[in-house]
Amino acid sequence: MSAYSNTISRAVTTYKRTSGSGRPTLHKLLLHAVLLVFAVAMALPFAWMLFSSFKPLGEIFMQPPKLLPQDWNVEGYRTAFSGADFVRGFWNSTYIAVTVTAVSLLTSAMAAYAFARIDFWGSRGLFVVFLATMMVPGQLTIIPMYIIMGWLGWVDTHAAIIVPPALFNAFGVFLLRQYVKGIPLELEEAARLDGAGRIRTFVSIILPLLRTPLTALGIFTFLGQWNNFFYPLIFLNSSDKFTLPLLVNQFKGMYASDWPALMAATTLLAAPMLIVFAIAQRQIVEGVALSGSKS
């Protein structure tokens, strides 16, 4: 609250220097009023999700609808947990996203280092190919990928959704290459004079200096994988292999009219990321913005 009044008083003094008196506080109040109303409006759907998951089925059809349950209960969650294995889905989603993120960060950084620092045959042409693939929509390659996964025997296995993004991340290569180029060459040359080879230089000089973009790219990749729906939908058939979004989609089909249970399932899907976001808001927002602004 004191932060708030500080902001206001600072704003007031700045305004007083430039414009007339009286108006500034009104402006500020109006500004915060507008932002507050829309921020609440943005958050309301989440509130409906959360509170409805604790309602008994009968309260769903109450007119007019009330935000808060009158009779709090966890029946929705009981139905959700008995109808689908959400613990398993959570585990699948998490380990898949973590694996893809870790491997793709490493392979992207390696490729970025080669493109930024090594003068090799075909480097320019190959880099242009990497860039050009960013334009290709996933829906064009998904059909051949499905056939290729069939040949590899990977349909309905996690390999089908882990290996491709882990081994190919054109955007990551591009983003990290920009940063490697920004690292002073002298650092590497000093290491080389000390007898460090390429691998030593990469591991002990380049990777630590890439911490900021690696964190940003890591957050971006993890979010994309954890929330991915399209690829798992095409490649996975058995529900014990499903990721959380697939599981909730399937659950929706089976319990279409049991709204508290569906909202409980939806809460189970949305809550983990929302909690992580509430804790690490700054890092996540910066990570997404940084990744976005470079492409």
Place this chain on the structure above:
Amino acid sequence: MALLTAGSGTRAQPGSRNHEVHRSRRRRPRGDNVAAYLFLAPQLLGLVVFMIGPLLFALVLAFYHWDGFGTRSFAGLSNFADVLSSPRIRRSAVNTLWFTLLQVPGLMLTGFFFAVLMQRAGKLTPVYRLAFFAPVITSSVAVAAIWLWLFNPDISPVSNALRAIGLPAPNWLQDARFVIPSLAVVGIWQGLGYMLVMFMAGLQSINRTVLEAAELDGCSEWQKLRHVTIPLLSPTILFLSITSIIGSFQVFDYIYVFFGGTAPDSSRTIVYEVVQTAFSEFNFGEASALALLLFLALLGVTGLQLAAQKRWVFYSE
């Protein structure tokens, strides 16, 4: 956000020029090719197996009849002819365009508006940002499930509120006139936070002295916005309009969660058609032809935007 500005600072065009000089002066040590391709090996394998291979395969598939199992037969251009003459697919293309036309300006305008407001929100910025950005990090399946509820005319608090103030509440997802605008509402709710954050980053990078100079010259707030902020922000506007158009052309998740495999014609989009044609009808050839046409459309639209940028995008460096 400080990180972002610092980041774009270290992109360092001078650094890379420096590097060029080094490169040409030094003799290339032998074994560099080997070292480079070893570092590249994993991504190169991925590029060939999961991108170039499938891409070429898709180009071939578009000219064949194939269900993935039986015999393949050459189709010539008939897959393309089938796609272009199908009234259902034409309807889906119109739906996709309509969705894009609603969602892209919706996202850009609201994102910009709230970014300008939030720039002045001071210490409370993180609090507001939490609310605006939360949908961005939420799974589109969760988003669609929540809106499935908010769009259900029997239980929706939105419909109820509309009726309470005497407005008619449509059957959002079942009424052919409302389903695409409803999808756009969901898309804007989910994507707004991303636009906002990108616009805020762009606004932050605008040199304050330019704005102060404009102020000294007696510019009003509106004039500053119109003649200083927006021109300086034009690279961000271009980038966001390109990526949001591409994203809108590819909308799929919401429709699949709302309707499953049986979406009515009024709600189907191109990517929904691709998925249904490929994985329900197992008509891989026609699905590839349609996906290829989508790709060409995306290339065309992006190309047009890049060609038109000379007229309005202003690069300060």
